[in-house]
Amino acid sequence: MPPPPALVRLLGAPLLDSPWVQRLGRVSFLGTLDWHPRSHDPATRLDHSLGVAALGHRFGAALDLAEGDLRHFVAACLLHDIGHFPLSHAAEPGFERALGVAHHGVSEWIVLGNGAIPEPLSLRPVLQQVDLDPERVWAIIGGAGDGRALDLSALLLAPINLDTLDGIVRTARTFGRAGVRLPRAVFVRRGRELLIDPDALPVIDRFWALKDRIYSEVINLPSNIVCEAELSRAVADAFDQRVFARFAEFDDAALRGLADAHARRSGLSEGQDERFQSTRVPPTGEGDVVPRVHKRYFVDPSVAPGPHGLPRPQWSRRYRHSRQLAFVSPRHAAAQLSLPIAVDDHVHEDMSRWTVMPGAEGPEI
Numbered sequence: 001m002p003p004p005p006a007l008v009r010l011l012g013a014p015l016l017d018s019p020w021v022q023r024l025g026r027v028s029f030l031g032t033l034d035w036h037p038r039s040h041d042p043a044t045r046l047d048h049s050l051g052v053a054a055l056g057h058r059f060g061a062a063l064d065l066a067e068g069d070l071r072h073f074v075a076a077c078l079l080h081d082i083g084h085f086p087l088s089h090a091a092e093p094g095f096e097r098a099l100g101v102a103h104h105g106v107s108e109w110i111v112l113g114n115g116a117i118p119e120p121l122s123l124r125p126v127l128q129q130v131d132l133d134p135e136r137v138w139a140i141i142g143g144a145g146d147g148r149a150l151d152l153s154a155l156l157l158a159p160i161n162l163d164t165l166d167g168i169v170r171t172a173r174t175f176g177r178a179g180v181r182l183p184r185a186v187f188v189r190r191g192r193e194l195l196i197d198p199d200a201l202p203v204i205d206r207f208w209a210l211k212d213r214i215y216s217e218v219i220n221l222p223s224n225i226v227c228e229a230e231l232s233r234a235v236a237d238a239f240d241q242r243v244f245a246r247f248a249e250f251d252d253a254a255l256r257g258l259a260d261a262h263a264r265r266s267g268l269s270e271g272q273d274e275r276f277q278s279t280r281v282p283p284t285g286e287g288d289v290v291p292r293v294h295k296r297y298f299v300d301p302s303v304a305p306g307p308h309g310l311p312r313p314q315w316s317r318r319y320r321h322s323r324q325l326a327f328v329s330p331r332h333a334a335a336q337l338s339l340p341i342a343v344d345d346h347v348h349e350d351m352s353r354w355t356v357m358p359g360a361e362g363p364e365i
Helices: 005-011 019-026 031-035 045-062 067-079 092-099 103-112 124-129 134-142 162-174 198-219 222-238 241-249 252-266 312-318 351-356
Strands: 187-190 193-196 276-279 290-299 319-330
Touching: 005 045, 005 067, 019 045, 019 241, 031 222, 031 252, 045 067, 045 162, 067 103, 067 134, 092 222, 092 241, 103 124, 103 134, 124 134, 162 198, 193 198, 193 312, 198 290, 222 252, 222 276, 222 290, 222 319, 312 319
Parallel strands: none
Antiparallel strands: 187 193, 276 319, 290 319
């Protein structure tokens, strides 16, 4: 997907054409979910990053940002996922165990030129070439505002943010679900305060309901949960920190064979989700178990907007979620798999031991 000309004019071709940004075009947005037969026209991390940057340009202009603020904000939108591992979230628990860092930490190294990505190979020289301050860009991505200006990082980190606005709608399109059409203006400002436009609130309510359906019907497909777990174990055994010496070329091709094998083995590539069950407590029969935190998203309409909109501190009160630990396991002994989560055969009354299992949280797209 070529970048829109407006983004090229705003950010500069050296940034958009850089190896780091172009690498995202070789990293799947939904990872192993691309193998599911209901997935059509899968997207890449570059598609998503350009989509978030386009929203940043659109909404930033609607907020009447000064040119310098707008450029740094849109650059942060473009680069917010720059450090993703191959297949995005699908194998991230395995990479994190093997490498000791999640994708957000790698993103910081790439933007700032610290950590395992040395400055000459990072985006720092490129950002400086196009008159962007790497520290300012990273402060927006990481949420380290100084409190003296509009908190633009909230538009990437708050419950209603540009990242998830693009990601959920994009996932719905890939899996043939009806999406939502965002209005031209979603956010408004009063001085240093961000609000959701009261006229946009009904659409954002529908978006939050769509997010719940996407997590229930797509993200938590049992065959994909199993495939991700198996793939993460294989990745943890196959890679080490030497990958950072060639990270700009480290993309989905490095996992293609592993992903193909585990997509077949888990039944993901055939859409065989009926092979598995999801229960509130670990099953007592034979077979391996994958714990997964299932999130449900709901609107609390009692948290109403004021005359100027819904203020930023109230976004998390109106747009809420709950978390429930579930256990995915084979329905039949014939479908038993060897999974990466180490569990013992005894079912403990104390369920708290399950809440900290690596990889159980699942992705936040």
